[in-house]
Structure formats: C-alpha cells, structure tokens
Amino acid sequence: MRIxxxxxxxxxxxxxxxxxxxxxxxxxxxQHLPIRTTSSxxxxxxxxxxxxxxxxxxxxxxxTTRRSCTTSSTSALFTIGLLxxxxxxxxxSATAKLLSSIGLGGLAAHKQNLLDASAISALSRLTYWVxxxxxxxxxxxxxxxxxxxxxxxxxxxxxxxALWLMPAVAVVQIVMGTCIGRLxxxxxxxxxxxxxxxxxxxxxxxxxxxxxLIFADALFASSYPGIQTQVAAxxxxxxxxxxxxxxxxxKMILGTEDDETETKVEEGTASSPYxxxxxxxxxxxxxAKVRSPPVIGSMTxxxxxxxxxxxxxxxxSGIATPLYSSLQTLGxxxxxxxxxxxxxxxxxxxxxxxxxxxxxxxxxxxxAKGIGAIATSRFLVSPLLSLLAVFWIRQxxxxxxxxxxxxxxxxxxxxxxxxxxxxVILLQLAGRTEQAAxxxxxxxxxxxxxxxxxxxxxxxxxxxxGILNLV
Numbered sequence: 001m002r003i004x005x006x007x008x009x010x011x012x013x014x015x016x017x018x019x020x021x022x023x024x025x026x027x028x029x030x031q032h033l034p035i036r037t038t039s040s041x042x043x044x045x046x047x048x049x050x051x052x053x054x055x056x057x058x059x060x061x062x063x064t065t066r067r068s069c070t071t072s073s074t075s076a077l078f079t080i081g082l083l084x085x086x087x088x089x090x091x092x093s094a095t096a097k098l099l100s101s102i103g104l105g106g107l108a109a110h111k112q113n114l115l116d117a118s119a120i121s122a123l124s125r126l127t128y129w130v131x132x133x134x135x136x137x138x139x140x141x142x143x144x145x146x147x148x149x150x151x152x153x154x155x156x157x158x159x160x161x162a163l164w165l166m167p168a169v170a171v172v173q174i175v176m177g178t179c180i181g182r183l184x185x186x187x188x189x190x191x192x193x194x195x196x197x198x199x200x201x202x203x204x205x206x207x208x209x210x211x212x213l214i215f216a217d218a219l220f221a222s223s224y225p226g227i228q229t230q231v232a233a234x235x236x237x238x239x240x241x242x243x244x245x246x247x248x249x250x251k252m253i254l255g256t257e258d259d260e261t262e263t264k265v266e267e268g269t270a271s272s273p274y275x276x277x278x279x280x281x282x283x284x285x286x287x288a289k290v291r292s293p294p295v296i297g298s299m300t301x302x303x304x305x306x307x308x309x310x311x312x313x314x315x316x317s318g319i320a321t322p323l324y325s326s327l328q329t330l331g332x333x334x335x336x337x338x339x340x341x342x343x344x345x346x347x348x349x350x351x352x353x354x355x356x357x358x359x360x361x362x363x364x365x366x367x368a369k370g371i372g373a374i375a376t377s378r379f380l381v382s383p384l385l386s387l388l389a390v391f392w393i394r395q396x397x398x399x400x401x402x403x404x405x406x407x408x409x410x411x412x413x414x415x416x417x418x419x420x421x422x423x424v425i426l427l428q429l430a431g432r433t434e435q436a437a438x439x440x441x442x443x444x445x446x447x448x449x450x451x452x453x454x455x456x457x458x459x460x461x462x463x464x465x466g467i468l469n470l471v
Contacts, residue, residue, distance in 0.1 A: 141301035167237060
C-alpha cells in the first residue's frame with residue numbers, strides 16, 4: 001500500500017468527515033464522567049514506603065469468594081487502567097475534531113475559488129507570519145508573567161527554574177526523534193529519498209503545541225483548573241525550543257531551504273576584501289534561517305515576560321494592554337488556520353492547475369513500511385525513551401513532589417504525540433503543493449490510527465506521573 005498525491009477522492013473525505021462527526025456524537029455521553037483515579041494512580045501517603053496497606057472490608061470473606069472478587073476486580077482495574085473513560089473521551093474527541101475539520105475543509109475545497117491552491121497558500125502565509133507568532137508571543141509572555149507573579153506573591157505554581165527544563169526536554173526529544181528516524185528508515189528498508197525525508201520529519205517533530213493543549217483542556221480544565229494552567233505553561237516553554245528547531249532544522253529535513261539565502265559573491269584571493277563580504281553573507285544567512293516569525297514571536301514574548309517594565313505596560317491596565325488583547329485574538333486563529341491548511345492540502349492541493357512540472361516530479365509517496373516506521377517511533381520508541389528522561393527529572397533534589405508530577409506528565413505527554421501538522425504549512429510555504437498534499441494524506445492516516453495508542457499512552461502518563469493526586 002502506498003499513499004500518493006494522486007487524484008482526489010471526494011467521497012472518501014466526505015465519509016471521513018461524517019464518520020468523525022458521528023464519532024463525536026457517540027462519545028458525547030461520556031463527557032460528564034468524572035476523572036476517576038484508579039489504584040494505579042493513587043499516591044498513598046503512609047508513614048513509610050514499606051508500610052503495609054490496611055486490609056479491606058472484604059478481607060474476612062471466605063477464600064472462594066475472595067478469589068472471585070479478586071479476579072473480577074483485577075479485570076476491572078485492568079480495563080479502567082488501560083482505557084480510562086475521561087482520557088479515552090479526550091483522545092477520541094481531539095482526533096475526531098481534527099478529522100471533522102479535515103472533512104469540512106474537504107467540502108470547502110470542492111467549492112470553486114473557496115479553498116483552492118492560492119487560498120491555501122495565502123492561509124499558510126498568514127499562519128506563518130501572523131497567527132502562530134501572535135499565539136506564541138501571548139502564551140510565552142503570559143506564562144513568564146504568571147511565574148514571576150507567583151514568585152512575588154508566594155502563590156503556588158511552576159517556578160521559572162522548573163519551566164526552563166521544558167526547552168531542554170524539547171531539544172532532547174527532537175534529537176532522539178531524528179536518531180530514531182534514521183535508524184528505523186534503515187531497519188524498515190526504506191529506499192526512496194523523499195519518503196525517507198517524510199519519515200524523518202514525522203519522527204523528529206511531534207504535534208507539541210495544539211494537541212497537548214487540547215488534551216490539557218479536556219483533562220483538567222473543568223475539574224482541575226490549577227493543574228491545567230501549569231500544564232499549559234509548561235507546553236508554552238516547551239515550544240520555546242521546539243519552534244526555532246522546527247522552522248530551521250525542519251526545513252533542512254524536508255529540503256525546503258531557500259537556495260537564495262546563500263548569495264553568491266565575486267571570487268577573490270585570500271587578501272581580497274570579498275573574503276569579508278562572504279563571511280558577512282554567511283553570518284547573515286545563518287541569522288536569517290533562525291529569524292523566522294514564530295521564533296521572533298516566542299523570543300519577544302519571553303522578553304516581555306522577563307522585563308518588569310514591559311510586564312507593567314502589557315498586563316493589568318498598562319498602555320499596551322489593548323495591543324496584547326488584539327494579539328491574543330489573532331493567536332486564537334492559529335489552530336483553525338492550521339487545520340484548514342491541512343484539509344485544503346489533503347483534498348485540493350493535487351488539483352491545482354498551477355502545480356509546476358518540477359513539483360510534480362518531487363511528489364512524495366509513502367509506503368506501508370514508512371507508516372510503520374513512523375508509528376513505531378511515535379507510539380513505542382519515543383514514549384519509552386521519554387520514560388527514561390523522567391527518571392532523570394525525578395532525581396532532581398531541588399524539585400518538590402507536585403512539580404515533579406507535572407513535569408513528568410509533560411515530558412511523557414510530549415513524547416507520545418502524533419507528528420506535527422505544521423509540516424504541511426512548511427511545504428506549502430515552499431510552493432511544494434504536491435508534497436504538501438501527500439504529507440496531509442499521511443498525517444490524516446496517522447491521526448486516525450493514533451486514537452487507540454494515544455489513549456493508552458495518555459492513561460499511562462496520568463498513572464506514572466500521579467498528577468491527578470495533586471488536588
């Protein structure tokens with residue numbers, strides 16, 4: 001089986017969208033289930049770790065009855081521990097929301113001039129230049145402001161020292177992802193270079209912003225708003241490292257670097273003044289690769305949050321508060337715009353009449369082996385390696401128990417997310433519409449198949465971290 005960027009199949013995408021909407025309707029009955037902390041997630045604060053648990057009331061029951069009860073309760077605990085109802089609802093709802101958006105976007109793509117190639121390209125540029133930078137600026141600035149305010153007032157919350165661990169975790173997970181991708185590409189026998197690039201991109205960069213925020217909102221917003229705020233803060237700091245690496249290293253992986261960034265200069269001798277010009281050109285080119293709008297948004301937000309004067313004018317009743325509010329409004333368009341780009345690329349990208357011959361030659365196909373390599377990395381190897389990183393976090397003596405639980409959950413959650421949907425935007429910005437369509441189809445299949453593994457992994461994240469016991 002190969003996924004190619006060939007002709008679009010409108011009925012297929014219509015069915016995907018409708019089935020997604022039906023899925024949301026089917027799980028709606030679970031929305032009001034409370035978060036249930038199973039025995040695997042409870043932290044017992046006894047006098048010592050070796051203390052014996054108190055016997056239950058069924059301890060005096062006969063041996064036969066006790067065996068029967070033990071068998072049934074073990075089965076029940078296994079079922080609940082493997083597929084927690086709340087986590088399952090959050091996972092299915094998040095994935096169904098994405099697939100529903102793809103289905104609706106697919107319908108829009110069939111309307112003439114509504115979501116055609118030029119519209120997708122314009123939306124990609126808006127996302128890159130406006131929506132995502134605004135989102136990152138507001139989230140980072142608010143996070144740092146809140147952390148500084150907590151220090152000043154003595155309120156509970158993640159400290160800046162703890163938050164700064166998240167960019168380090170992001171770098172480690174990205175490096176691990178690219179190493180895993182290279183290894184699995186060889187183990188699965190992948191030969192096509194474009195397919196290998198897609199696999200490397202999907203194993204290196206996960207959906208580290210929108211989807212974790214959706215899960216944090218679904219799991220904690222109603223019952224544990226304090227935890228939800230701290231988890232969102234950790235995600236914002238994770239993106240401080242993720243965003244620069246995605247928009248620089250990601251371009252290198254996909255081969256979309258602008259060839260014009262390295263401007264040719266006249267040849268000269270060792271004593272020629274052109275040597276200095278060439279050096280300055282290379283330095284300027286290096287800065288240009290890092291100086292992307294999302295990175296500028298993150299760094300500017302960090303500067304505002306760290307500077308007392310800027311905090312004063314941007315938050316509260318400062319003169320820049322209206323500017324912050326307007327940027328916050330623009331930032332809310334980031335996720336819908338990214339979903340529309342993904343949907344439009346999936347359905348309408350290959351139908352564009354403006355696709356160049358060179359782009360057609362570069363269209364990418366992904367085999368079943370490639371999908372298997374990505375799934376193995378994202379839902380097996382990466383979670384296991386993230387678990388090893390958790391052991392290091394828990395050895396830090398300066399960190400208290402609640403902080404360790406939150407950072408453990410963040411590290412594990414970021415390690416089990418499906419691939420980043422922004423890869424489609426990156427390809428659209430480079431004018432690779434055929435590659436973007438192929439990547440969109442690949443991501444759609446991966447997201448649809450991720451419901452069960454992500455549900456199980458998120459349940460494990462809650463269990464191992466013990467984050468639900470902080471209330």
